[in-house]
Amino acid sequence: MSFENILVNNNEGLATIIINRPKKLNALNKATIAELHTAFDTLNKDTNTKVIIITGSEQKAFVAGADISEFADFSVEEGGKLAANGQEQLFDFVENLSTPVIAAVNGFALGGGLELAMSCHFRVASDNAKMGLPEVSLGVIPGYGGTQRLPQLVGKGKAMELIMTAGMMSAEEAKACGLVNYVVAQEELLPLAEKLAGKIMRNSSVAIGAAIKAVNANFEDGTNGYEVEIAEFGNCFGTEDFKEGTTAFLEKRKADFPGK
Structure with a gap:
């Protein structure tokens, strides 16, 4: 650029x-x-x-x-x-x-x-x-x-x-x-x-993006930050990063997050 x-x-x-x-x-x-x-x-x-x-x-x-x-x-x-x-x-x-x-x-x-x-x-x-x-x-x-x-x-x-x-x-x-x-x-x-x-x-970029959205929700008028957190938490379960992160933890190795 x-x-x-x-x-x-x-x-x-x-x-x-x-x-x-x-x-x-x-x-x-x-x-x-x-x-x-x-x-x-x-x-x-x-x-x-x-x-x-x-x-x-x-x-x-x-x-x-x-x-x-x-x-x-x-x-x-x-x-x-x-x-x-x-x-x-x-x-x-x-x-x-x-x-x-x-x-x-x-x-x-x-x-x-x-x-x-x-x-x-x-x-x-x-x-x-x-x-x-x-x-x-x-x-x-x-x-x-x-x-x-x-x-x-x-x-x-x-x-x-x-x-x-x-x-x-x-x-x-x-x-x-x-x-x-x-x-x-x-x-x-x-x-x-x-x-x-x-x-x-080193961490999941997908999870970080979800965390940013949840934290910001606390400061938005008319938005329930807890509800946004619950939704974003649930969404994480459908990501490849979650599968890799939990698998790596159980296998006692460093996670290699795909960012998806």
Whole structure:
């Protein structure tokens, strides 16, 4: 895959997406969002891709926010469409991928950048990372799911504080409140993400996709997460991965999952 604003590498089932707009601190514009959608969609449809890592180019920023110049003069209607289209095209799309997505947060993850990281299935960060939702300092609110996902991850009170103060938290603060799982030195960030990806890749990709669906169901209005879990649990019994996993366990050998 060839893109203008992102780089995509796929090595033996582990794909890495690098947002590559360093002069703009990897800010998200419409073109980058469209490219990210295409990359995620293509990788997710490739059954050989088992895990996706997303990060930013260089060391200053994961994504320092949205490209404000694109929407500074938008009307009310245009602003609403911007948020709706972005959520559908990228942020909700990533959250509901059946392929696990790890955000490797290097440097600034602000506004849309933090919203992108939060849409991933979990996050690891470098010790120089700074995270926040500064939108109210511009007279607007987070529009790519930030007001919903941040409270889910850190609790309502902390989310309210971060959103209303437009403040930034350090990587260690983010870890303490559950926003990121691990904090390491910059040079250790991608190796850690790859190590975690390797652990994931040893397991059933079919079961992992079912688990993602069941966990996400708990946060969907009008959806009974327990019922989704029961259905997905039952569906697993009809997969080749279940047959291989249980057979391998009984035969005391390592499972070789076909991914079906």
